[in-house]
Amino acid sequence: MEVHHSTAVEGNTLVLREVEALLQQGRAVGAKDLKDYMEVLGYGEASRWVFDQAGVARTYQHNDLITLTELRHLHEMAMGPVWQVAPHPLAQPDETPGGFRTHEIAAFPRGMKPPSFPLVSSLVNTWITEVNRLGEDVASGRVDLVAAPVQLARVHVGFERIHPFLDGNGRAGRLALNLILVRLGWAPVVILKTQRQRYLDALMKADDGKFDRLAELLARASIASLYRLIPKLAASSDLVPLAVLADKSLSIAALRQAVARGRLRAVLDAKGSWLSSREDVDTYLKSRQRG
Numbered sequence: 001m002e003v004h005h006s007t008a009v010e011g012n013t014l015v016l017r018e019v020e021a022l023l024q025q026g027r028a029v030g031a032k033d034l035k036d037y038m039e040v041l042g043y044g045e046a047s048r049w050v051f052d053q054a055g056v057a058r059t060y061q062h063n064d065l066i067t068l069t070e071l072r073h074l075h076e077m078a079m080g081p082v083w084q085v086a087p088h089p090l091a092q093p094d095e096t097p098g099g100f101r102t103h104e105i106a107a108f109p110r111g112m113k114p115p116s117f118p119l120v121s122s123l124v125n126t127w128i129t130e131v132n133r134l135g136e137d138v139a140s141g142r143v144d145l146v147a148a149p150v151q152l153a154r155v156h157v158g159f160e161r162i163h164p165f166l167d168g169n170g171r172a173g174r175l176a177l178n179l180i181l182v183r184l185g186w187a188p189v190v191i192l193k194t195q196r197q198r199y200l201d202a203l204m205k206a207d208d209g210k211f212d213r214l215a216e217l218l219a220r221a222s223i224a225s226l227y228r229l230i231p232k233l234a235a236s237s238d239l240v241p242l243a244v245l246a247d248k249s250l251s252i253a254a255l256r257q258a259v260a261r262g263r264l265r266a267v268l269d270a271k272g273s274w275l276s277s278r279e280d281v282d283t284y285l286k287s288r289q290r291g
Helices: 002-009 016-025 034-052 068-085 117-140 148-162 169-184 193-207 212-233 252-260 278-290
Strands: 274-276
Touching (some): 002 016, 002 193, 117 148, 117 169
16 A cells, blocks of 8 residues: 555556555556556565564664665665666766765755755765654653654655655655654554645645644554554454444444444443444444344
């Protein structure tokens, strides 16, 4: 899912079933440009590497959330496959995947202006230092869960403002953000393709120092990821919010109605929210089929 949406935000034309077939079965379904398939393959490899870092004991210096080598590696994984079939037409030898740009980039339509390319290396190193300082602040409690989304928004827009690579900065920035999140022990974010304009608007606001919109978007995306992850992690008898149990075949409204009619076993938590379990939902579905 994350691969589909993050590449779609950048204009990739593959639909979700085509992405799933490519990544899960190795089949190129459809008749899209080879470039689009290679973008998905590259991003998929990089995304798997990022998620594999969740819970891994870090043995490198100072338990950094991200290193310069890892940032370059993320970009190389994400952009390497597509570069083989559709390299950037203006790329110099040093600007291949994983290499910083040696070109100037014009200001974006709404004002964000990437720095001159000779400054990129120094600015990236400063950015990495700031990211790792954030990790230390979170670990020590100097940054709590309330303040964290704003700091993550500041980190994310800081990377996109530098725009260190000739191409693929959006994908590299979201991969880096998720690497930071999973190493903090938090849920990764998925920016949906339907949120593209809202996401870009929030980035522009953050570039002006107004981080609230981007912070809210990232926080909500992380919460949504938790709702997708909980059913996979929880035992079938564990009580979880109804929103976690809803899917395409059974909406949250249908679950609430089943609870109200006494057909789905559920309990109220201290905040007045209904909790049920996958086991109870399966029992309800079987009773509905018999009826």
